[in-house]
Amino acid sequence: MTETNVNLQPNYWNQIWQREGVDTWRRYPGCFGRICWAVGHLNEVLELGCGSGILARKLAEFGNNVTALDISEVAIDQLPPEIKGVVATLPEIPLPDDSFDVVVGTEILEHLDDDLGCIKEAFRVLRPGGRAYFAVPNNCLGPEEEPEHVRKYTAEVFEDLLCPFGMVFLEEFVDEFIAAPGQVIVLPTIMAAVYTAE
Secondary structure: OOOOOHHHOHHHHHHHHHHHHHHOOOOOHHHHHHHHHHHOOOOEEEEEOOOOOHHHHHHHHOOOEEEEEEOOHHHHHOOOOOOEEEEOOOOOOOOOOOOEEEEEEEOOHHHOOOHHHHHHHHHHHEEEEEEEEEEEEEOOOOOOOOOOOOOOEOHHHHHHHHHHHOEEEEEEEEEEEEEEOOEEEEEEEEEEEEEOOO
């Protein structure tokens, strides 16, 4: 990333999370529901780019021990005490190898110049036999449409990126949710589940 990339500027995200907080519109119900169902119960889970912790809270409600990472100290400060917060700038994940059963990253890879570096780090902290779940917009909202994004993904590109790390299963669906009164977001989404070897 360059210094001009807003995704590298904690103050940019601090302002967003100060304004939106836990009442954020960034709820992605189709994606978050699928991930909670797939992750299940009683796992050590790391969420990358957690924001104010909407998904992290849901994962904790399933009995998972959740660690949530974000660039924004403001976002991390909004997490409930049962969720361990880590302030860090991706792609680096300042946590030990083989620490988690599951790593989750939704709506984060399209923000990073070094998406592959982030994926490598995610699998470094994942235990053998662990699972990772990533979700990105499906061939939409590239940098020309969304200045926070640095690329678009197609299903083929996304699968090729993740295949070196395990067995990949993709699902394409449309997530639909309300961003503001009278404003519905319809977001084509690709979700990948990656299963690693024991």
